[in-house]
Amino acid sequence: GDDLENFFIRINAHNKFFSNVPYQMIGFSYNSRQEFCAVLTQPYILAEREATEDEIAEYMEALGFEMDYIDEFHNDQYEVFDAVPNNVLYGIDKDLYFIDTQIRLKK
Known part of the structure; x- marks a missing residue:
């Protein structure tokens, strides 16, 4: 249940901070609950492993x-949450890839 404006704010913010694994919108569809939704893709990442909590914190x-909590961070504009090892990959190139974190405007 996001409104369209917040959806695009989140995608834009993700692509700004995590530009090595940007979202690209390729169209629209209906999900299994018959709700209208956007279809996104991200580059395929060759990962060595999941990132550690310390690596994620240092990167952020x-x-x-x-850091607010082990998986939540903020700056003056945004909050990033669900930044846990299974959502952040450590690539074979030694870079971190934030593939499934959540980002929103700070309240």
Whole structure:
């Protein structure tokens, strides 16, 4: 249940902070509950492993975010949550890839 404006704000923010694994909207469809939704793709990542909590925290702090909880971070504009190891990959190129975190405007 997101409104369209918030959806695009979230996608734009993800692509701004995690540009090495951007979302690309390829169309619209209906999900299994017959709700209208956007169809997104992301690049396929060759991962060595899941990122550690420490690696995620260090990466987010380098982007200017402060940790609220082990999986939640904020800056002056955005909140990123669900930044847990199974949503952040450690690539074979030694970079981190945030593939399924949630981001929203800070309240």
